[in-house]
Each structure stands twice: as C-alpha cells, then as structure tokens.
Amino acid sequence: MKKVFVVEDSPLVLTRMRELLAGIPGAEVVGDAATAAAAIAGILRTQPDIVFVDMNLAEGSGYDVLRALHTRLPEVEFYMLSSFAEHPYQQLAERLGAKGYFDKTRDFESVRDLVAQRAAALTH
DSSP, rough: OOOEEESOOOOHHHHHHHHHHTOOEEEEEEEEESHHHHHHHHHHOOOOEEEEEEEEESBBOOOOOOHTTTOOOOOOOEEEEEEEOOOHHHHHHHTTOEEEEETTTOOOHHHHHHHHHHHHHHOO
C-alpha cells in the first residue's frame, strides 16, 4: 500500500485531492495538513511514501516542509503543488528535494496518474 499525505490549506483543493486519490488500488491518503508545522508533524507521524505539498500555506510554505524533511526522510517522494507555473519556483522546489512540480490549475489528472503508477508498481 502506498501511503499519501496532502499538505494543502484550501479546503476546496484538499477535498478535490482526496476525491481524486480515493479509489486508487494500492494507495491510501493517510493524512493532511494546512500549515507547515502541522505537515511536518503529520508526515513524521504517518511516514508516507508520497507527499503532495502546496507551495503557499496559511502558515509557512511548502518550501519550509521540504527544508525540514527532505534530508530526514530521503525515501519519501515529495511533489510541490502550486498555481504558479514559473520556472524559478520549480527550480527551488527541485533544489529542496521535490521530485516534481504540479500546476494546480491543470495537472490534477497527472497527480492521480502518478499515484496510480506508484501503487501499481507494488503489485508487479
């Protein structure tokens, strides 16, 4: 089972992410958080395989989460979510350990596909 954690401060986007990821065979959303501090604590507690983290949070940022956890949890796949598709944001996320960057305005299906692919790899 691939465990997924979602860091998102918008209730609407969080609901959409949960709905999108629900029902993927071999994957389970094990937690979510709306602030950097809550995300760090929740990720350490749940030890997910995949984390989707919003760039801008109500308190802190996705970059704060990456800085705090990427080197502590190198086996976790971190992916940044943002409404800003500009290259400098993507480069910073990658330098801080994100494996990928998804534009929330157009990449939701890609998020689902990635989780489904990772979960399917467990069964083969």
